[in-house]
Amino acid sequence: MPKRPTDHPADAASARKSSPASEPALPVLPPLPDVPTALLGNLTPSQFMRRYWQKKPLLIRQAVPGIESPVSREEFFELADQDEVEARLITHFRNKWQLEHGPFAPDELPSVKQRAWTLLVQGMDLHDDRARALLDRFRFVPDARLDDLMISYATDGGGVGPHFDSYDVFLLQVKGKRRWRISAQKDLTLHAGLPLKVLQNFEPDQEWLLEPGDMLYLPPHIAHDGIAEGECMTCSIGFRAPSASELTAQFLYHLAERGESAGKPGALYRDPQQPAVDRPAELPPALMKKVGAILAGIKWNDQDIASFLGTYLSEPKPSVVFDPPSRPLNEARFIGQASKSGVRLDRKTSLLYNRRFFFVNGEEMPLDGAKKWLFDLADHRRMSAKRFVTLSHDSSVTARLHEWYCAGWIQVGELA
Ligand code: SIN
Ligand code: CO
Numbered sequence: 082m083p084k085r086p087t088d089h090p091a092d093a094a095s096a097r098k099s100s101p102a103s104e105p106a107l108p109v110l111p112p113l114p115d116v117p118t119a120l121l122g123n124l125t126p127s128q129f130m131r132r133y134w135q136k137k138p139l140l141i142r143q144a145v146p147g148i149e150s151p152v153s154r155e156e157f158f159e160l161a162d163q164d165e166v167e168a169r170l171i172t173h174f175r176n177k178w179q180l181e182h183g184p185f186a187p188d189e190l191p192s193v194k195q196r197a198w199t200l201l202v203q204g205m206d207l208h209d210d211r212a213r214a215l216l217d218r219f220r221f222v223p224d225a226r227l228d229d230l231m232i233s234y235a236t237d238g239g240g241v242g243p244h245f246d247s248y249d250v251f252l253l254q255v256k257g258k259r260r261w262r263i264s265a266q267k268d269l270t271l272h273a274g275l276p277l278k279v280l281q282n283f284e285p286d287q288e289w290l291l292e293p294g295d296m297l298y299l300p301p302h303i304a305h306d307g308i309a310e311g312e313c314m315t316c317s318i319g320f321r322a323p324s325a326s327e328l329t330a331q332f333l334y335h336l337a338e339r340g341e342s343a344g345k346p347g348a349l350y351r352d353p354q355q356p357a358v359d360r361p362a363e364l365p366p367a368l369m370k371k372v373g374a375i376l377a378g379i380k381w382n383d384q385d386i387a388s389f390l391g392t393y394l395s396e397p398k399p400s401v402v403f404d405p406p407s408r409p410l411n412e413a414r415f416i417g418q419a420s421k422s423g424v425r426l427d428r429k430t431s432l433l434y435n436r437r438f439f440f441v442n443g444e445e446m447p448l449d450g451a452k453k454w455l456f457d458l459a460d461h462r463r464m465s466a467k468r469f470v471t472l473s474h475d476s477s478v479t480a481r482l483h484e485w486y487c488a489g490w491i492q493v494g495e496l497a
Contacts, residue, residue, distance in 0.1 A: 110461075111220040120144050120296075126221035134222075135249060135300045138263055140289055144296035145218075150232070150255040150314045151211035154193070157200070157234055157314070160208055161185045165400045167203040171241050171277060174198070178242060180276035191236075193312065199235040205316075206230045206428060207401060210497035212316075213428035217462065219251065219318050224433060225394050228321040235259070235309035243283035243306035245269055249320045251298050254291040257313030261297050262288040264304040280304055291315075321394075335389040336381060384437070391440030395431040403429060403442075403489035412483045415493065420470045423495035424482060425463040430490045432459040442490060454478065463495045 112118035114127045121129040122141040133139045152160065161168040161183050168183030170190065174197060191198045205212035206229055216230040228248070232255075233241075243262075252261065262285035270281045283304055290310065291297060299305055301322070307315065323331075352367060397403075404427075410418060426432060432455075433440045438447055439455055448455065454472055458464050464472075472478045485491045 109214065109218055111218050114221060119146070120218060129298075130221075133298060133300070137300060138287075138303055139298040141296045141298070143294045145253065146294045148253070148255050148294045151205065151209055151215055151230075151316070152232065154234060154312075154314070156209075157202065157232060158185075158187060158190060160205075161190070161200055161202055162187065163208075165402060166208060167400060169201045169203075170198065171201065171239075172198040173239070173242070178275050178277055178279060193236060196236055197238040199233050199239040199241060199309070201231060201233045201241070203231045204229045204398065204400070205232045207398070210428055214497065215253075215316060216318060222320065224431070225390070226320050226322070228319045231317040231319060233315045233317065235313055235315075237309055237311050240306060240308045242277060242279035243304060244271075244278045244280055245302050245304045246299070246319075247301050248322055249298070249300055251296055251318040252291070252307065253296040253316040253318065254293050255314050255316050256293055258290055258292055258310040259307045259313050259315055260288065260290050260310055261305060261307045263297075263299065263306075266304050269302065269304065331393055332381075332386075332389050333379075335393065336379065336385065339385075339388075387435045388438065388445055391433050391435065391438060392443050392445050395433050395440040396443035397429060397431065401429050403427065405487055405489040409487045410493075412479065415483045415486055416473055416479050418493045419466070419482070420473060421466055422493060423464050423466040423469055424458075424486070424491050424493055425495055425497065426458065427490055427492055428497070430485075432462075434459050441485070465495055 112120060112126050115125050117123045117125050120141070122139065122144065124132070129139070150157075160166050162185055164184055166184065168185060170181045170183065170185060172179045172191065174195075185200070190200065202208075206216040207213075212230050212232070216227065219227060240259075262283075264283060264285045264287075266282075266284055266286075268280075268282055272279045272281050283306060285304075285306070289295075289297070350368070350371065352365070352371075355365065355367065358365075409415075431440075431442055434448070434456055436448075438445050439452070439459065440446075454464070454468070457468070482491060486493065
């Protein structure tokens with residue numbers, strides 16, 4: 082495995098400051114599993130996963146020293162005004178919780194001078210390359226589990242109320258200060274009749290004031306409340322954990338779509354033996370038996386599971402729209418450009434693989450033999466110019482990458 086630089090965010094931050102604005106910063110790679118990293122309080126990702134992941138909270142002072150918010154307050158408010166952006170406004174004025182969904186025109190947001198409101202934008206990684214780069218630092222957890230990066234902006238006293246989440250979260254302070262109070266309480270009863278999840282009885286057992294660069298990791302179901310002390314911005318790196326019922330429903334749908342359920346796909350129910358009835362409302366026992374036999378005959382194998390998971394997990398969120406280049410380069414020009422500057426996955430692209438297939442933005446494709454380049458592109462989300470050149474003699478590779486470029490799934494240039 083090629084040696085990667087250790088993740089030292091301080092270096093990354095100073096590199097960013099010293100480089101001219103037009104020069105893109107080098108991507109900060111996720112820490113390697115067995116290399117201690119400031120991001121995790123000098124634990125290695127392996128140690129963190131063993132000791133804390135899904136188990137207990139961890140406060141990390143200066144996880145990302147010198148961090149700046151991926152977007153400024155003004156850029157953030159502009160995003161919240163866009164249709165495809167999932168924005169929520171939570172106010173706590175005169176002791177009353179209120180929730181509104183965006184988009185929000187600038188005059189629909191309270192004044193930044195007003196206390197106790199917060200604006201949340203989900204999926205920031207889909208809208209901004211810097212947010213995507215920040216999310217990528219957490220890829221020591223599999224992509225299949227990584228969900229999104231949310232940013233919250235709050236005025237003094239703002240927050241979303243004491244609550245718990247069903248997912249793991251890293252809460253990274255990127256601007257101003259926020260006081261977090263947490264509790265391992267068992268009583269997770271929520272206030273009835275509120276538009277958001279607020280705990281009825283919150284009894285914090287730990288409390289910290291987080292400053293820019295500090296981060297709090299919380300496993301699912303730890304009660305928490307973060308209140309801004311002055312204006313602040315916080316990034317939440319969230320994870321996905323579909324429920325068993327959601328997975329079952331989606332898997333059965335996937336099997337049905339592929340026509341792989343038992344019996345002849347599309348075969349209609351037939352009942353040539355059905356006698357005439359005098360109780361028409363009763364479910365016919367023969368129908369029960371037949372349907373029971375169809376359901377009992379549903380079969381699947383490991384590849385069906387992989388195929389379902391790969392397509393389901395790489396499926397873009399409903400709001401995602403790719404931006405194909407308005408005047409795409411033809412294949413020869415694309416090869417010329419990519420040979421000079423490499424390629425990278427678009428921030429919205431999801432590319433997963435197993436040993437036989439790869440899954441890109443909800444589509445399954447066979448690997449057709451060993452395709453190391455595809456594994457590497459998926460794992461690093463970029464391909465260097467040098468690597469592209471060595472692969473460019475294979476027209477099946479360049480044709481595929483050109484097709485993805487035309488779809489807006491990849492971008493020319495290794496750096497955003
Ligand atoms: C926030 O950033 O205000 C809320 C994040 C959370 O509690 O999960
Ligand atoms: Co939360």
